[in-house]
Amino acid sequence: MTVKADYARNFVWAGELTSSELERAAAGIVERNYAKGSYICHRDDKFDYWTGVVSGLIKLSTIGLTGKATTYAGVGRGGWFGEGSVLKGEARKYDIVALRDTRLAMMNRATFVWLHENSIGFNHYLLRQLNERLGQFIAMVEHDRILDAKARVARNLSWLFNPVLYPGTAQTIEITQDELALLAGVSRAVTNRSLQELQAEGLIVVEQGAVSVRDIATLTRYGD
DNA sequence: TCATTAAATTGTT
DNA sequence: AACAATTTAATGA
Incomplete structure (x- = not known):
């Protein structure tokens, strides 16, 4: 099977791209494995990839000054995250930790920006994702206490x-x-x-x- | 395919 | 955190 078909089957956004767009996206993605318990990225690191979970499970969290950990989100197979940090070119504001052996797909910034500026389908997906995530965060802030x-x-x-x-x-x-x-x-x-x-x-x-x-x-x- | 064992996961204290 | 019970995975006959 081709890499393209692989992405189309596993990632929602890939299904919304044209064939040529998907080809470009696939060319800008590398995959990497992380062992259970390992840090994929620490807070304040420069990690310029839009990242998807091919298999496994990760969490996005921070450890406060008191040592208490706050989890912002868990991401399982098929989930993508980090669009905010990539778009703004900022350092991560959270730690990324593998909760089990995990394989990640990482799209470089140039490819992500290109898709954002050229692919209507990709932006449809991005908008849905941002909107949904905003709802989650609002609910979290509202009820955390x-x-x-x-x-x-x-x-x-x-x-x-x-x-x-x-x-x-x-x-x-x-x-x-x-x-x-x-x-x-x-x-x-x-x-x-x-x-x-x-x-x-x-x-x-x-x-x-x-x-x-x-x-x-x-x-x-x-x-x- | 079945039996045995090791490892992982669950339920409870 | 420790323990027992249960389930799954792996191995080999």
């Missing part, structure tokens, strides 16, 4: 299921409770209990090494 552990778990789960950002994602995502605990910033025990309660409420179905979502809408607004 009162979110209990269960709501944090629910919210982090909903990120990974977002049907707008990851339309290809099935109803089931492969994530262990251990990984979800790292994302939500709570203990594994609390994650386990939260998942059982969410399951009892009919929002999800807990499986071995995976979670199925039955009610994404309620899950996203959990804690409201």
Whole structure:
């Protein structure tokens, strides 16, 4: 199979590009593997790539002066991030950490800017992504102070299921409770209990090494 | 294909 | 953090 077809199958935005645009995009992408637990980029690093998750799982987070970690978002297979930093040419404002062995696709800045300036389909995707992410951040700011552990778990789960950002994602995502605990910033025990309660409420179905979502809408607004 | 073992994950304290 | 129970993966007969 060609690299082009590979991207078209795995990445939503690739499906919105013309054939020649996709060819140009593929030429500007390199892939790289990261081991579980390793840092892909530290805060304030210059990391001039628009980055997608080919396989694995990562989180975007910062560690405050008190040592408490705040996760901004988890990104699973098919998710892309960093458009803000690339567009503005800024250093990253967060750490990027691989929660499990992860393969990333990294598009260089020149290619990203070219797509932004030339591809209508690409901009449609970008706009959707920015809008959706804005909604997530607003919800996070709005509720951060009162979110209990269960709501944090629910919210982090909903990120990974977002049907707008990851339309290809099935109803089931492969994530262990251990990984979800790292994302939500709570203990594994609390994650386990939260998942059982969410399951009892009919929002999800807990499986071995995976979670199925039955009610994404309620899950996203959990804690409201 | 089945049985055994190792490793991973879950549920509980 | 530690422990037991359960599930999955890997191996080889």
